[in-house]
Amino acid sequence: MKTKERSSENKICPLEVAVNSISGKWKVPIVWQINEGKKRPSEFLRGIAKVDRRVLNQQLKEMEQDGILTKVSFNELPPRVEYSLTELGEKLVTILWMLNDWGKLMIPAEED
Amino acid sequence: MKTKERSSENKICPLEVAVNSISGKWKVPIVWQINEGKKRPSEFLRGIAKVDRRVLNQQLKEMEQDGILTKVSFNELPPRVEYSLTELGEKLVTILWMLNDWGKLMIPAEED
Numbered sequence: 007m008k009t010k011e012r013s014s015e016n017k018i019c020p021l022e023v024a025v026n027s028i029s030g031k032w033k034v035p036i037v038w039q040i041n042e043g044k045k046r047p048s049e050f051l052r053g054i055a056k057v058d059r060r061v062l063n064q065q066l067k068e069m070e071q072d073g074i075l076t077k078v079s080f081n082e083l084p085p086r087v088e089y090s091l092t093e094l095g096e097k098l099v100t101i102l103w104m105l106n107d108w109g110k111l112m113i114p115a116e117e118d
Numbered sequence: 119m120k121t122k123e124r125s126s127e128n129k130i131c132p133l134e135v136a137v138n139s140i141s142g143k144w145k146v147p148i149v150w151q152i153n154e155g156k157k158r159p160s161e162f163l164r165g166i167a168k169v170d171r172r173v174l175n176q177q178l179k180e181m182e183q184d185g186i187l188t189k190v191s192f193n194e195l196p197p198r199v200e201y202s203l204t205e206l207g208e209k210l211v212t213i214l215w216m217l218n219d220w221g222k223l224m225i226p227a228e229e230d
Binding site: 018019020021022023024025027028029034035038072073094097098101102104105106107108109110111112113 | 130131132133134135136137139140141146147150184185206209210213214216217218219220221222223224225
């Protein structure tokens, strides 16, 4: 009774998948940082106020699993890790720019 | 010391505003329901599994305040309430379609 439940009853909604994949609190800022040329976790920590290292690592891992980021580990001392956007991640950036423009419409114009 | 803090120190990021405004758990499904022609809270409750009425009302209220939805109350017995998308909400729908397409790329193709 259990096997086909997921695919037949709750058909998977791509929009839900998409929203879930970017709704971690720091995921959009991380994508933004990488888009701006940052590569290393230490740079993300500096660029994103208030995120702690453990949470950052968890979100990086999830985004790597989702195919948004690629992680490259350099076999150096001290070890170096760099992240970059996959093709999927680059496409997300395009949509985030549109969301950014949309967000501007929500901010009341300042008068001074 | 407090007055100018918000606008000068933490400059407002439109993308953050945008993401915050749609990150309530049921907000995207609500926009989707309205886009599909649903108007009344009772219809949203039927269309969205698992949301409870109190949470639904809270999210509707926030989206109305954010200028995404318009609420019209009809002075009838029993009272009738209908929601529709504002121009801002219609623009969001366009972006959600793009996110939906992007989400499709994250779903592995089924073989059967």
